[in-house]
Amino acid sequence: MLNVRRLLLLTEAAERGSLTAAAEALSMTTSAASQQMSLLEREVGQPLLERLPRGVRTTAAGAALAERGRAVRRELQAAQADVREFAALDRGTLRLGSFPTASASLLPLALTRFSGRHPAIRTVVRAGVLERLREMLHVGEVELALMWEYEWNRIQDKDLTLAPLLDDPTVLVVPADSELLTRPAVRLGALAEQEWIIRAENHPVAEVLRRSCRLAGFEPRIAYESHDYQEAQAMVAAGLGIALAPRLALTNRRSDVRLLAFASDAPAPVRRILLASPRHRAATPTARAMARILHTVAQQFTDSGLDRAQLGAVRRGGGARH
Known part of the structure; x- marks a missing residue:
């Protein structure tokens, strides 16, 4: 099963065109982000990002996974909103x-x-x-x-x-x-x-x-x-x-x-x-x-x-x- 945090890191990198910017968005160091991305690529058995002189871009497989990552991120954000509503007594039984x-x-x-x-x-x-x-x-x-x-x-x-x-x-x-x-x-x-x-x-x-x-x-x-x-x-x-x-x-x-x-x-x-x-x-x-x-x-x-x-x-x- 894919690691969700690594999948979100790929999604952020795809959207921002930068692994450094993706690391900042997820409160990670650049070196930790690079290690996590390497682990994700080993998990799927193929490259997901192409390293460019200025930033990164996704491979075809990386782009497909990043799109899945966007759906996962939306669901996680919705789940967080649900929890906030329950905590604020705006929802529930x-x-x-x-x-x-x-x-x-x-x-x-x-x-x-x-x-x-x-x-x-x-x-x-x-x-x-x-x-x-x-x-x-x-x-x-x-x-x-x-x-x-x-x-x-x-x-x-x-x-x-x-x-x-x-x-x-x-x-x-x-x-x-x-x-x-x-x-x-x-x-x-x-x-x-x-x-x-x-x-x-x-x-x-x-x-x-x-x-x-x-x-x-x-x-x-x-x-x-x-x-x-x-x-x-x-x-x-x-x-x-x-x-x-x-x-x-x-x-x-x-x-x-x-x-x-x-x-x-x-x-x-x-x-x-x-x-x-x-x-x-x-x-x-x-x-x-x-x-x-x-x-x-x-x-x-x-x-x-x-x-x-x-x-x-x-x-x-x-x-x-x-």
Whole structure:
């Protein structure tokens, strides 16, 4: 196979009529250019340049190769332009993985900001449960993925880089007229007689409820198994029971339910939201840009989200909307 750099040297020499000028164009010394041209002629088995008293000219074979070299040079220049466009975020596709809670809270704002700053980038989002998200990262189906973990199910994966985005507290969802709103603080152990709305079995929040209640010394009495958080809120509003939910899952809260934080000395489990990426693959410019935006958005959710003091104010004030 012909050496591309030597072929480009021949092309420059043919166009400039000078091996010295061709060397300068390619940032080579004249002696190095002469050596490379001799090597190219040995590779093809015939002369390619005729040395003249003032400069050089191509042989018939040299002229034919120089024309091929022009086509190669055009393709290389186009490739360089492509790379510059990708680096400048003027072209390309960003592939993200997410899960429903994040897709309904953090992700929309991040996507809006990303598309506003980089309108030429196409964004594709794939949703999945935890194991599916890990698989998509491993096989390269996505570049980044929003993931979650609790204390008892930390993600252990040496092939992933995990960057914490924010802590997502578990809150209590009660009807707007609940007597629990009058209590100065809520402890799970005091809720043993309550009926509970639970997410359908095998959902992580169902495990949160059962684990938390058992640690508090009781088994929850299940009144309804819901299949999404809006359904759970509706059943709470109807007075069928109360529910636990991660705070991010309640970004779109119904007006007829209220959210209560647990007492500071008896908190409910906190879910950690993570941004995951493959450890052994370099991040693309688009992935790095989205990662920065996601961290900024997560910080804004942390700063503006209802903390325990604000939740207490909601409880005493009769449930101002948020």
